[in-house]
Amino acid sequence: xxxxxxxxxxxxxxxxxxxxxxxxxxxxxxxxxxxxxxxxxxxxxxxxxxxxxxxxxxxxxxxxxxxxxxxxxxxxxxxxxxxxxxxxxxxxxxxxxxxxxxxxxxxxxxxxxxxxxxxxxxxxxxxxxxxxxxxxxxxxxxxxxxxxxxxxxxxxxxxxxxxxxxxxxxxxxxxxxxxxxxxxxxxxxxxxxxxxxxxxxxxxxxxxxxxxxxxx
Amino acid sequence: xxxxxxxxxxxxxxxxxxxxxxxxxxxxxxxxxxxxxxxxxxxxxxxxxxxxxxxxxxxxxxxxxxxxxxxxxxxxxxxxxxxxxxxxxxxxxxxxxxxxxxxxxxxxxxxxxxxxxxxxxxxxxxxxxxxxxxxxxxxxxxxxxxxxxxxxxxxxxxxxxxxxxxxxxxxxxxxxxxxxxxxxxxxxxxxxxxxxxxxxxxxxxxxxxxxxxxxxxxxxxxxxxxxxxxxxxxxxxxxxxxxxxxxxxxxxxxxxxxxxxxxxxxxxxxxxxxxxxxxxxxxxxxxxxxxxxxxxxxxxxxxxxxxxxxxxxxxxxxxxxxxxxxxxxxxxxxxxxxxxxxxxxxxxxxxxxxxxxxxxxxxxxxxxxxxxxxxxxxxxxxxxxxxxxxxxxxxxxxxxxxxxxxxxxxxxxxxxxxxxxxxxxxxxxxxxxxxxxxxxxxxxxxxxxxxxxxxxxxxxxxxxxxxxxxxxxxxxxxxxxxxx
Numbered sequence: 151x152x153x154x155x156x157x158x159x160x161x162x163x164x165x166x167x168x169x170x171x172x173x174x175x176x177x178x179x180x181x182x183x184x185x186x187x188x189x190x191x192x193x194x195x196x197x198x199x200x201x202x203x204x205x206x207x208x209x210x211x212x213x214x215x216x217x218x219x220x221x222x223x224x225x226x227x228x229x230x231x232x233x234x235x236x237x238x239x240x241x242x243x244x245x246x247x248x249x250x251x252x253x254x255x256x257x258x259x260x261x262x263x264x265x266x267x268x269x270x271x272x273x274x275x276x277x278x279x280x281x282x283x284x285x286x287x288x289x290x291x292x293x294x295x296x297x298x299x300x301x302x303x304x305x306x307x308x309x310x311x312x313x314x315x316x317x318x319x320x321x322x323x324x325x326x327x328x329x330x331x332x333x334x335x336x337x338x339x340x341x342x343x344x345x346x347x348x349x350x351x352x353x354x355x356x357x358x359x360x361x362x363x364x365x366x
Numbered sequence: 367x368x369x370x371x372x373x374x375x376x377x378x379x380x381x382x383x384x385x386x387x388x389x390x391x392x393x394x395x396x397x398x399x400x401x402x403x404x405x406x407x408x409x410x411x412x413x414x415x416x417x418x419x420x421x422x423x424x425x426x427x428x429x430x431x432x433x434x435x436x437x438x439x440x441x442x443x444x445x446x447x448x449x450x451x452x453x454x455x456x457x458x459x460x461x462x463x464x465x466x467x468x469x470x471x472x473x474x475x476x477x478x479x480x481x482x483x484x485x486x487x488x489x490x491x492x493x494x495x496x497x498x499x500x501x502x503x504x505x506x507x508x509x510x511x512x513x514x515x516x517x518x519x520x521x522x523x524x525x526x527x528x529x530x531x532x533x534x535x536x537x538x539x540x541x542x543x544x545x546x547x548x549x550x551x552x553x554x555x556x557x558x559x560x561x562x563x564x565x566x567x568x569x570x571x572x573x574x575x576x577x578x579x580x581x582x583x584x585x586x587x588x589x590x591x592x593x594x595x596x597x598x599x600x601x602x603x604x605x606x607x608x609x610x611x612x613x614x615x616x617x618x619x620x621x622x623x624x625x626x627x628x629x630x631x632x633x634x635x636x637x638x639x640x641x642x643x644x645x646x647x648x649x650x651x652x653x654x655x656x657x658x659x660x661x662x663x664x665x666x667x668x669x670x671x672x673x674x675x676x677x678x679x680x681x682x683x684x685x686x687x688x689x690x691x692x693x694x695x696x697x698x699x700x701x702x703x704x705x706x707x708x709x710x711x712x713x714x715x716x717x718x719x720x721x722x723x724x725x726x727x728x729x730x731x732x733x734x735x736x737x738x739x740x741x742x743x744x745x746x747x748x749x750x751x752x753x754x755x756x757x758x759x760x761x762x763x764x765x766x767x768x769x770x771x772x773x774x775x776x777x778x779x780x781x782x783x784x785x786x787x788x789x790x791x792x793x794x795x796x797x798x799x800x801x802x803x804x805x806x807x808x809x810x811x812x813x814x815x816x817x818x819x820x821x822x823x824x825x826x827x828x829x830x831x832x833x834x835x836x837x838x839x840x841x842x843x844x845x846x847x848x849x850x
Binding site for chain 2: 262265266269271282285292301302305308312315316319320323324327330331333334337338341342348349352358361363364
């Protein structure tokens with residue numbers, strides 16, 4: 151079935167982009183990977199719209215591409231240029247350890263999503279564990295990264311993956327909800343951008359380790 | 367239509383305040399919007415209490431549980447809203463007019479997002495609104511724009527957003543379970559309830575874990591509570607009052623909606639066990655931090671983690687009495703904590719510090735403030751004759767009745783620890799000699815008048831549960847499928 155093949159392939163590429171993002175050293179390259187990942191996701195949405203016969207989902211795919219492939223990467227790039235830090239990865243764990251853990255998370259994802267994949271009612275179901283692996287990797291990245299900007303990227307990866315689970319599991323959520331979610335994410339990123347600048351001004355660094363005065 | 371009216375009040379007020387230059391005009395719009403919202407909210411509650419099961423309009427829908435929440439949001443909104451006018455005059459003079467405008471506009475936006483979250487049948491829209499509450503409050507946490515405020519706001523935004531993304535994952539999984547049974551149902555809670563018995567229990571259980579972690583983050587359940595003490599203590603007092611008194615309850619509200627579905631689909635044991643675990647953990651963690659707390663705003667914030675834990679225990683113990691206790695405790699905590707955070711605004715205006723050791727002799731230096739603080743704290747730590755004592759009693763009694771004795775016993779022991787820790791701090795602040803000579807003067811007096819309502823209601827709920835209130839709570843419980 152071409153539908154199942156296409157969605158599986160795109161899901162796989164999606165997860166691959168998460169890994170490629172983690173392997174990049176420069177922030178600009180990470181943002182690029184995020185944009186590519188969002189592009190893949192937008193293509194997936196279009197594919198689901200085409201095979202599932204949903205016109206609404208086509209417009210969702212277009213708006214998604216607009217926000218996550220163009221607007222948000224631009225916002226992030228502007229922040230990267232403005233704070234003038236290129237090599238801003240600084241994770242608590244190094245790249246190889248990170249990749250090892252993320253590979254483990256993929257296994258966990260397949261295990262955790264077993265009740266979902268056990269019901270073979272939808273052609274898209276095989277992609278769900280891959281999308282959920284993306285959720286776990288996004289979560290891990292947010293926790294593992296020290297710099298505010300990379301934490302934001304982790305959050306965005308997580309967001310993308312949840313969107314993808316919704317695509318594969320229910321062929322998207324109703325249009326008004328989807329638009330609300332996009333609005334929330336966009337506003338969140340814009341606010342976070344402001345915070346990145348303010349943290350930079352106040353602490354002379356975007357290392358969130360400096361944010362440690364509130365304890366107990 | 368009345369729901370549309372309710373939602374349009376804070377949203378129009380917010381937009382109007384953004385376009386206003388004069389401070390007095392802003393204050394008038396703000397104050398009258400909170401009062402009008404309370405009146406409209408009360409009339410919705412009355413309609414449902416009088417026997418109309420549901421008020422709905424398009425995507426908006428309010429059943430008894432929604433009306434219960436609308437009541438809490440608009441009541442605390444009005445009390446905190448009226449207090450904030452004089453408070454903001456002392457905190458921000460006319461040179462900081464842009465901050466004042468931002469404060470009032472975001473205050474109203476915050477109320478709007480909370481009302482939307484509880485007045486819709488669409489669980490996706492509810493998610494959007496709850497994420498909206500974070501976005502509306504994040505600049506309020508950082509209103510003073512200093513190092514600690516920035517730290518608190520950043521943590522708040524990133525942790526809440528990540529947490530709530532997981533709640534969306536849970537929502538999607540529930541609808542996956544529904545859509546493979548009946549096809550498209552458009553994220554409607556009512557539809558979901560009607561087919562809940564046919565849902566695949568394993569998927570629903572998996573979904574509930576995500577929901578519990580996700581909305582639990584917003585409700586302040588440990589171990590996802592880490593943003594809470596920072597955000598609640600850095601925000602201006604009226605916002606702390608709303609965040610602790612109301613916003614946490616909105617998170618719990620979302621949990622109750624999903625718990626109802628989970629209990630039908632997978633049996634009540636599953637959600638019960640997890641709610642009790644998280645509840646007890648919250649209680650324990652809060653107790654540890656309350657024993658040696660040095661900052662009174664953080665003390666109140668950790669106490670919110672504690673009380674969210676107690677409510678979660680009540681939901682976990684389940685049954686008519688467990689849920690009734692949980693609902694009552696939501697009201698009591700909203701009344702107590704909003705009152706105390708507003709009073710804490712008075713204290714910090716008087717002493718210019720939030721350190722417990724910096725505050726001595728409060729009863730002498732600011733008599734009314736000290737008296738209100740004493741009243742609220744005694745209620746908060748669960749002493750009779752105040753409301754929280756009764757609701758905690760009902761909750762733990764239902765715990766024994768439900769054969770969850772280990773949880774109930776540990777819970778009560780932890781309450782004793784909290785009691786000791788908070789009483790020591792209270793003693794230190796109320797009595798003794800202030801470090802310098804201070805005459806007896808309350809920084810804000812007329813603004814405290816609405817707090818008398820909180821104080822009287824707390825006493826009222828401690829002494830009696832009027833038949834009308836009991837009947838209304840019975841209606842609320844019926845909407846989530848529990849009756850005596």
